[in-house]
Amino acid sequence: MKNDIKDKLSIELKKPINGEPQVIYILSRIRKLLDLNHKKDGAYRILRFYCNWALHTEIQKLKTQMQ
Numbered sequence: 599m600k601n602d603i604k605d606k607l608s609i610e611l612k613k614p615i616n617g618e619p620q621v622i623y624i625l626s627r628i629r630k631l632l633d634l635n636h637k638k639d640g641a642y643r644i645l646r647f648y649c650n651w652a653l654h655t656e657i658q659k660l661k662t663q664m665q
Contacts, residue, residue: 600634603627625652 607627615621629649632642 600631603630603634607631622652625649629653 607624610620610624610627613620625648628645632646632649
């Protein structure tokens with residue numbers, strides 16, 4: 599599963615970014631990889647925040663996520 603996601607993400611990142619749907623797709627795949635790799639805190643917390651923000655209309659506990 600991880601390799602499929604990585605392959606699809608790699609293909610998508612080689613294309614020019616043409617709009618919001620493509621950005622949302624890329625961020626959703628990145629978030630899925632972070633989840634599969636159990637990277638919920640630490641070095642990727644800012645990236646996770648933006649992935650979550652792109653996929654949700656409201657973010658709770660903003661202060662906690664950014665610390």
